[in-house]
Amino acid sequence: MILETEALAKRYRRRWALRDCTLAVPDGAIVGLVGPNGAGKTTLLHLIVGLLPPTAGAVRVLGGTPDAAMRSGRVGFVAQDAPTYAGLTVADHLRLGAGLNPRRWDAAAARQRVDRLGLPPGQRAGRLSGGQRAQLALTIALSKRPDLLVLDEPAASLDPLARRAFLDETVAATTATGTAALLSTHLVADVAYTCTHLVVVASGRIRLAEPITDPAGLERVVLDELGRAEEIA
């Protein structure tokens, strides 16, 4: 398993954001994480990449701690707001990515991707649009050739064509190299198009975690599950 959580939980002051979360993500899986606003998706992703310490339970990423996995450079993470350095250019970001990941960095793929997207190498990130900044952050995450991609609403700011192209790239990355991906999204159609597994979170609890066998029926499954979760709450 590339990622495992065991009874993972996170409390912010008195409020539980995530409780009793047990998950296992196999190599090559693309997991779509869906749930209402405030369900705990970002909290779960931040626990996985070591940005937050758990209140209880355990998380193992690539067989070790989240910190060790992140230090190894084998995890590509893009946070919800796709942070970039406003004062640095597109080319600076690629140089930074290369410097931080000297052994895995695919410089040709990174250059080709920014060319294809029309991101001018000399442009400062602060002057890119929100979607372009997201594309820059995604380029860095993909060009690291990670074993695990963790993406928080990666397609939210992309236009429909760019979104479809990005989803295709994610699938290509996982089929070519066995990379696994965990992506949170509100777009169930994207999960149906891309993902091999579905995880539904509501009110801080995993409601459903299963392989996707019927992409066409996925929206119904998600809506039914969220409806049940609301009744319980």
Ligand SMILES: Nc1ncnc2c1ncn2[C@@H]1O[C@H](COP(=O)(O)OP(=O)(O)OP(=O)(O)O)[C@@H](O)[C@H]1O
């Ligand atoms: N830093 C924080 N301090 C206190 N409470 C927080 C903090 N971050 C998140 N929360 C709370 O934890 C819960 C889960 O939030 P989280 O951001 O994980 O949800 P989400 O599923 O990613 O939501 P969205 O789809 O809106 O991005 C929410 O109730 C939120 O208010």
